[in-house]
Amino acid sequence: MLRALIxxxxxxxxxxxxxxxxxxxxxxxRHLPKIAWVxxxxxxxxxxxIVWLAAGKVRTPPTGGRTPSEWHRNHRTTWTAPDDNPEFLxxxxxxxxxxxxxxxxxxxxxxxxxxxxxxRENGSGAPEDPAPPSAS
Numbered sequence: 001m002l003r004a005l006i007x008x009x010x011x012x013x014x015x016x017x018x019x020x021x022x023x024x025x026x027x028x029x030r031h032l033p034k035i036a037w038v039x040x041x042x043x044x045x046x047x048x049x050i051v052w053l054a055a056g057k058v059r060t061p062p063t064g065g066r067t068p069s070e071w072h073r074n075h076r077t078t079w080t081a082p083d084d085n086p087e088f089l090x091x092x093x094x095x096x097x098x099x100x101x102x103x104x105x106x107x108x109x110x111x112x113x114x115x116x117x118x119x120r121e122n123g124s125g126a127p128e129d130p131a132p133p134s135a136s
Contacts, residue, residue, distance in 0.1 A: 010046045017049030028058045
């Protein structure tokens, strides 16, 4: 059991430090850019997480109760879902109208071709508008 703890404790520390680093805003990472801290944590398996926890992050909570998702809150558009956006809904309606128009054209073409095939099978001869002879 003690042998498993020797491997699980550094692994848990690495996972905790990695997640903590990813959730830390860029301006709260000290001494190095955040991506450098991620590489240090992952490459130096035991030492990296300890250094991150000791020196890599500002540990005092910033004023205003800032959270990792603050950027997402401040940059969110007014629409939270596509079905809330009237422009998106209008684009769906326009797309449906185009598709229905295209489908009607295809169905009309299919009916015309089926009628032409029936006339040929019944022996009524060539199609109504034969192609003009080639000029070559």
